[in-house]
Amino acid sequence: MTETVQEEMIDMNELLGDKAELLEEEAQSNSVKARENEQKPLAERKNEEYISIYSGRALKPEELFRFSTNEDVTLVLIAGPYASGKTTLIVMLYRLFLEGYNKRLCFSGSKTMDGFRERSENLLCKSGQAEPLVARTSRGAEDWYLHLAISNAEERRQNIFFADISGEAFSDINGLEIMAEFFSDNENVIIVVNGENLCDINGRNGEIFAADLMLKRLLNKKILSKKTKLQIVFTKKDKVDNCEKKEEVIRYIEEKEKLFINKFEAYVYSVKCIFLSALSEEPDECEKLEQIIETCMEMGSMDSNVDLQAVEYKIVRHFDRFQLRERG
Numbered sequence: 001m002t003e004t005v006q007e008e009m010i011d012m013n014e015l016l017g018d019k020a021e022l023l024e025e026e027a028q029s030n031s032v033k034a035r036e037n038e039q040k041p042l043a044e045r046k047n048e049e050y051i052s053i054y055s056g057r058a059l060k061p062e063e064l065f066r067f068s069t070n071e072d073v074t075l076v077l078i079a080g081p082y083a084s085g086k087t088t089l090i091v092m093l094y095r096l097f098l099e100g101y102n103k104r105l106c107f108s109g110s111k112t113m114d115g116f117r118e119r120s121e122n123l124l125c126k127s128g129q130a131e132p133l134v135a136r137t138s139r140g141a142e143d144w145y146l147h148l149a150i151s152n153a154e155e156r157r158q159n160i161f162f163a164d165i166s167g168e169a170f171s172d173i174n175g176l177e178i179m180a181e182f183f184s185d186n187e188n189v190i191i192v193v194n195g196e197n198l199c200d201i202n203g204r205n206g207e208i209f210a211a212d213l214m215l216k217r218l219l220n221k222k223i224l225s226k227k228t229k230l231q232i233v234f235t236k237k238d239k240v241d242n243c244e245k246k247e248e249v250i251r252y253i254e255e256k257e258k259l260f261i262n263k264f265e266a267y268v269y270s271v272k273c274i275f276l277s278a279l280s281e282e283p284d285e286c287e288k289l290e291q292i293i294e295t296c297m298e299m300g301s302m303d304s305n306v307d308l309q310a311v312e313y314k315i316v317r318h319f320d321r322f323q324l325r326e327r328g
């Protein structure tokens with residue numbers, strides 16, 4: 001076990017009053033069960049098809065489907081170009097609770113602790129490297145979903161799944177077709193814009209153009225719709241704060257935030273822009289991370305249209321294609 005992981009366990013125990021250890025034990029015991037199950041002949045495995053075993057790593061679509069047959073799921077798609085900061089943002093949303101920077105929301109567990117750990121290895125490494133690294137390892141093409149069970153002040157517990165998908169998936173039409181199958185009418189979409197690239201006066205319009213194009217494509221493919229709570233996150237604020245023309249870049253970002261809101265608010269349920277440094281531990285930045293999760297948890301069009309309209313606008317998501325299985 002690395003030093004970073006040990007540190008995490010201690011903090012988590014303090015934070016959760018020994019529950020973290022239980023979660024760790026649970027994850028380990030689940031891994032053992034998964035291995036035992038894999039070693040059995042197929043005939044024996046068949047009778048166990050309703051037992052849900054999670055390895056602790058990010059879930060694949062069929063694993064998410066299995067989870068969703070028993071519990072409600074709040075799905076959050078994180079989209080953005082390569083290296084814009086998507087994985088870092090997801091990892092920091094988890095670390096918010098790990099480090100105890102959360103003010104209003106409470107951590108109620110995660111089925112994908114190992115998935116978060118894999119991605120956060122080296123994230124805050126203090127070994128003198130100029131740039132922290134987010135692990136880019138992946139066990140397969142579709143292990144996208146990272147889970148946080150979160151409770152708010154009304155003790156409403158929600159299972160939030162963040163879809164951690166590489167930027168390449170959104171860069172061509174074929175990739176978008178596949179994404180449309182998985183994330184049609186997605187309840188929450190977060191678009192990540194790389195703030196560092198906005199410091200470059202010559203290149204910054206290209207960055208905004210890329211975000212604008214992605215938003216249009218997601219709308220076109222009906223991934224974004226009237227059911228979507230859209231959040232546009234301008235990351236790497238710390239880089240902007242340290243750049244030469246800081247004031248000018250901040251004005252540019254504010255102008256683009258207004259432009260995005262004006263342009264897209266009519267097409268989605270709600271739209272918000274957030275300018276943050278995902279890696280910062282400052283209270284203001286942690287507050288912004290918490291607000292992102294709160295927005296994902298807010299009631300949206302899904303909850304308010306429970307009458308006849310819900311039938312009319314049937315939600316077809318990829319993991320629903322397996323359909324509910326009869327029990328007994």
Ligand SMILES: Nc1nc2c(ncn2[C@@H]2O[C@H](COP(=O)(O)OP(=O)(O)O)[C@@H](O)[C@H]2O)c(=O)[nH]1
Pocket residue numbers: 080081082083084085086087088089131132133134167235236237238239276277278279280
């Ligand atoms: N300084 C700074 N670096 C960041 C921030 N967010 C991400 N990064 C760095 O940007 C690089 C790409 O981030 P990553 O999350 O892997 O991008 P992804 O490809 O969109 O998932 C990594 O080196 C991160 O450490 C931030 O808020 N501030």
Ligand SMILES: [Mg+2]
Pocket residue numbers: 086087088165166
């Ligand atoms: Mg990534």
